[in-house]
Amino acid sequence: MKLNTLHDLYLHQLKDLYSAEQQIIDALPDMAEEATNPELKRAFNEHLEQTRQQKDRLDRVARNLGEDLSGETCQAMKGLIKEGKEMIKQRATDPVKDAGLIAAAQRVEHYEIAGYGTVCTFAEMLGRHDDLELLQETLSEEKNTDERLNKIAKQTVDPAALHATA
Ligand code: FE
Ligand code: FE
Numbered sequence: 001m002k003l004n005t006l007h008d009l010y011l012h013q014l015k016d017l018y019s020a021e022q023q024i025i026d027a028l029p030d031m032a033e034e035a036t037n038p039e040l041k042r043a044f045n046e047h048l049e050q051t052r053q054q055k056d057r058l059d060r061v062a063r064n065l066g067e068d069l070s071g072e073t074c075q076a077m078k079g080l081i082k083e084g085k086e087m088i089k090q091r092a093t094d095p096v097k098d099a100g101l102i103a104a105a106q107r108v109e110h111y112e113i114a115g116y117g118t119v120c121t122f123a124e125m126l127g128r129h130d131d132l133e134l135l136q137e138t139l140s141e142e143k144n145t146d147e148r149l150n151k152i153a154k155q156t157v158d159p160a161a162l163h164a165t166a
């Protein structure tokens, strides 16, 4: 696609996020399955539900724009999810595995926070206030998820177990 205007770049960034959300929807069930900490399992499952709504929000933005956001692949998310899958395959004690899953998931959230931060700025610059509201809602969900994962990592993962030798 040709990028001549900020509007073109906005669309390009939205397509990247659309692909990212779809990839996350496909990956989160495995992450939830693999998590042993019940709090972490719940966080992954709840974020899966949220992610489906985030994709719906992007569909609404697409309708506002009269555009189709499908057809692109976010290569960065492909890589981040690959790292998550490699973590799943590692032989590790449960709490260490959980900490590794959190590390992978937080990378995903940070990528999304960067992406949604960008499209929020662009939506504002372009005067697209309806889009902005939808995108801000998702941005705050990503930030809350990152915070929640932080808390789980700090409070729920047993520090003693993290030091145990197998
Ligand atoms: Fe998301
Ligand atoms: Fe990307």
Ligand code: FE
Binding pocket: 047, 051, 108, 109, 112, 142, 145
């Ligand atoms: Fe997310």
